[in-house]
Amino acid sequence: MLTKRIIPCLDVTSGRVVKGISFVRLRDAGDPVELAALYDKEGADELVFLDITASSDERQIMVKVVERVSTEIFIPFTVGGGLRGIADLRCVLEAGADKVAINTAAVLDPALISEAAEKFGSQCIVIAIDAKRLEGEKSSSQEDSLALDQNSKWEVYTYGGRKPTGIDALKWSKRVVELGAGEIMLTSMDTDGQQTGYDLGLTRTISEAVSVPVIASGGAGTLAHLYEAIAVGKADAVLAASIFHYGIYSIHQAKVYLMERGIPMRL
């Protein structure tokens, strides 16, 4: 049976993981490769590396990290953060990443999704969507079919959550799949970093609306949150950072917990 996936997310800047201070078992908790190897050993199903600075001069540092990871780690991993165009995607994929996550660049130029899917295959194109629950007035300067309307519940944000786009997250998720996205990494800006649980309504709405797998992201604080995201939110995979980085739970503990509750897991 296809299992649900648990995906730890590592934030990287200048070639170093910025979280993960409590890993006493690691010689160097800031080394992406060592942390990745630990997660792999614990049973992580995939890994995500987010380049959180991603200025062009730091891109090369990330490429070196990707190269090192790909010679040591033999589970799939995704690289995201500041990828602007085909050349950036090619660079990261050629260095050994299995998938690339694109957010802002896809919103600015949706044709990038289809071009990338044609060139590299849909299987490696992950569209990251940062969505924020709408409150009050739903106005949009967007004139096209993706614009927020009376029924819209979540708005797409770009530039790391700084810029509202006037785009409806549900409509956008369907569009990116039409254009060739192989997977959606869906982050709720309302719950991200709160450790109060994923936005289950958002996750379920998008997951049921698209044919491709959806990775729930933002808000995991307990193992019960992971369970809810899968059982209630219908997520195909759950992404989490803090609960694993700070050693609150190991991946293995999370998997045993979910398996005991009937979620198919690879142990």
Added chain:
Amino acid sequence: MIAIIDYGASNLRSISKAIAKIGYRCKVTSSPREVLEADIVILPGVGAAGEAMHRLQEWDLREPIQQIASENRPLLSVCLGLQLLFASTEEGGEGCLDILPGVVRKLPSGLKIPHMGWNQVKQKISHPLFWGIEDNAYFYFVHSYYVEPQDKSLIAGETDYGLSFSSVIIKGNLVATQFHPEKSGQWGLKMLQNFLEFITQRRNSS
């Protein structure tokens, strides 16, 4: 020499890194001559069938692969590489390698497509490829199409996703997997090692 066929898709190199990890040397190449001279050939696969066949054709790699298969020389085909062994696919690729009779179909609707993630491989036969690997071990899949070989005796492994499909095909020295052994952690590396040891030992003893 182990030759990994490069037909232009960008992330074909992960398999060479996995092979290096288990202690073998290999070369990523798109030279028809090097492919024909290799002791062991690997046809990796990601991306779209049409584009892949177009490149294999354009770079004169189609005939060398067919020749290697017809001479029963060691060939490992992975993921799309497995699907390309058939004559055509529902993905819209006509004129594929036509090495194995059968069809390539789209996975049934109703489930998430692509079939992406870790799923089990049920071993249908006993074979050195599976040595030291548990039955129903998990491997990493990402695909939207599956193969149906005409000759069911070639099916060495099966996987369930909406239906039961062939996830490992073995015909003599031809081994093909729908999953990515190079991305399937310890079992995947073990399978690559088994393939290479099985082939090289047979070579030494013959």
